[in-house]
Amino acid sequence: MSVQSNVEVRTEWGIVSARQAGRNLAKEIGFSSVDQARITTAISELARNIYLYAEKGEIIIEAVEEIHSTGVKHGIKITAKDKGPGIKNIRQVMEDGFTTSGGLGAGLPGVKRLMDEFDIDSVAGEGTEITTIKWNS
Amino acid sequence: MQPSIIEMIYSQRQEIIDRWKEEIQHFSDNEFSRSLPSEMYNETNVEFVHLIIDTLELEQSEAKEKLRQFVERFIHTGWPLSFFTQGMQAFRRVLLETMTSQETINSKKVFETFYEVESWIDGIINQLVDEYSGSWENTLHLQKLALKELSAPLIPVFEKISVMPLIGTIDTERAKLIMENLLEGIIEHRSQVVLIDITGVPVVDTMVAHHIIQASEAVRLVGAECILVGIRPEIAQTIVNLGIDLGKFPTRSTLRKGIETGLELTQRKIVKISSDEFR
Ligand SMILES: Nc1ncnc2c1ncn2[C@@H]1O[C@H](COP(=O)(O)OP(=O)(O)OP(=O)(O)O)[C@@H](O)[C@H]1O
Ligand SMILES: [Mg+2]
Numbered sequence: 001m002s003v004q005s006n007v008e009v010r011t012e013w014g015i016v017s018a019r020q021a022g023r024n025l026a027k028e029i030g031f032s033s034v035d036q037a038r039i040t041t042a043i044s045e046l047a048r049n050i051y052l053y054a055e056k057g058e059i060i061i062e063a064v065e066e067i068h069s070t071g072v073k074h075g076i077k078i079t080a081k082d083k084g085p086g087i088k089n090i091r092q093v094m095e096d097g098f099t100t101s102g103g104l105g106a107g108l109p110g111v112k113r114l115m116d117e118f119d120i121d122s123v124a125g126e127g128t129e130i131t132t133i134k135w136n137s
Numbered sequence: 138m139q140p141s142i143i144e145m146i147y148s149q150r151q152e153i154i155d156r157w158k159e160e161i162q163h164f165s166d167n168e169f170s171r172s173l174p175s176e177m178y179n180e181t182n183v184e185f186v187h188l189i190i191d192t193l194e195l196e197q198s199e200a201k202e203k204l205r206q207f208v209e210r211f212i213h214t215g216w217p218l219s220f221f222t223q224g225m226q227a228f229r230r231v232l233l234e235t236m237t238s239q240e241t242i243n244s245k246k247v248f249e250t251f252y253e254v255e256s257w258i259d260g261i262i263n264q265l266v267d268e269y270s271g272s273w274e275n276t277l278h279l280q281k282l283a284l285k286e287l288s289a290p291l292i293p294v295f296e297k298i299s300v301m302p303l304i305g306t307i308d309t310e311r312a313k314l315i316m317e318n319l320l321e322g323i324i325e326h327r328s329q330v331v332l333i334d335i336t337g338v339p340v341v342d343t344m345v346a347h348h349i350i351q352a353s354e355a356v357r358l359v360g361a362e363c364i365l366v367g368i369r370p371e372i373a374q375t376i377v378n379l380g381i382d383l384g385k386f387p388t389r390s391t392l393r394k395g396i397e398t399g400l401e402l403t404q405r406k407i408v409k410i411s412s413d414e415f416r
Pocket of ligand 1: 103
């Protein structure tokens with residue numbers, strides 16, 4: 001299984017490649033078609049935010065697992081990294097409908113609902129790193 | 138070019154050509170040449186080398202035109218540019234070798250001769266590259282046009298009803314085309330109902346959803362109705378997860394159901410007629 005892929009995002013083609021890489025890995029891990037669509041859409045949102053707000057950055061896609069007494073849980077982890085302007089008010093950008101670009105403002109809160117784990121680390125003026133995981137149930 | 142050099146080339150024409158033919162043997166064994174009948178390949182080589190030598194006698198503009206006409210024929214049949222550039226490079230080698238092997242040239246003249254031959258050959262190579270890249274740019278331009286037409290077509294399927302089938306990724310460029318083609322097409326075909334079919338769109342993220350929402354609002358502003366069809370089950374779920382409310386938008390699961398609704402909206406329907414009505 002391809003362990004990790006890094007996709008550079010600086011054009012709209014980068015967004016498409018990141019989605020493609022995500023869909024392939026999600027398929028390999030055995031996610032259902034609905035979950036594959038969720039994962040691809042989440043990657044699309046994160047990659048497009050990088051392209052729109054930070055100009056460039058990267059999407060890292062990797063397989064993860066967690067060992068439980070009942071067995072091994074498989075999942076996919078998406079990391080979106082950029083050295084853009086950063087996010088000042090994280091609570092605000094997580095509200096449905098908040099946008100600074102005339103969009104729907106549904107991207108980030110949407111990703112949180114599409115995935116199982118979600119974490120934003122951002123410093124204004126330095127950049128943003130968003131990590132999110134989906135577990136295969 | 139100095140007449141003495143031209144004269145020299147002409148006086149050794151056959152020898153130069155023979156050595157050139159030997160020289161190009163080295164790279165003639167490639168996939169392209171093997172795909173051709175060998176007579177054709179050899180004939181083209183001969184025609185090419187004679188043409189080059191003949192251009193020496195011509196005015197520069199005439200020589201350029203001749204070369205252009207010659208190359209054009211081959212560009213369209215898919216001859217690789219490298220066939221000609223490698224041929225020219227070999228030609229230069231042969232020419233310089235032949236000339237310097239002559240005792241009559243003194244060392245001062247060798248330099249001048251080199252220089253003249255080099256710039257003559259470089260001129261031809263440059264023109265070859267220009268002709269090829271010009272034709273590539275042209276092709277690229279036509280392909281872009283074709284893609285533009287293909288990427289968001291509005292098809293009038295019935296009187297007053299049109300369909301826009303979308304297949305593939307939607308980027309900003311394409312989103313713009315969707316809007317333009319929709320609005321122009323509605324006026325042109327006098328459509329009252331347009332169906333946007335997204336069966337072939339792999340990912341519907343917030344940007345795509347936003348563009349579809351905007352397009353359908355614009356459609357309404359020009360007095361038509363927009364129905365979204367072909368939302369696959371997994372796409373429907375992700376749209377809901379994203380928190381996008383398509384409740385205000387008429388949607389139908391399939392294109393067929395959409396067309397039925399379109400007919401209803403324009404006070405028509407498809408009925409089955411009994412066989413005796415055929416007469
Ligand atoms: N990587 C980032 N760097 C800096 N700011 C960001 C980044 N990602 C998001 N933001 C900010 O967060 C806001 C909300 O993002 P979100 O993706 O939720 O909505 P949107 O991109 O504005 O619209 P939509 O995603 O619905 O098309 C953005 O408008 C932008 O101001
Ligand atoms: Mg966004």
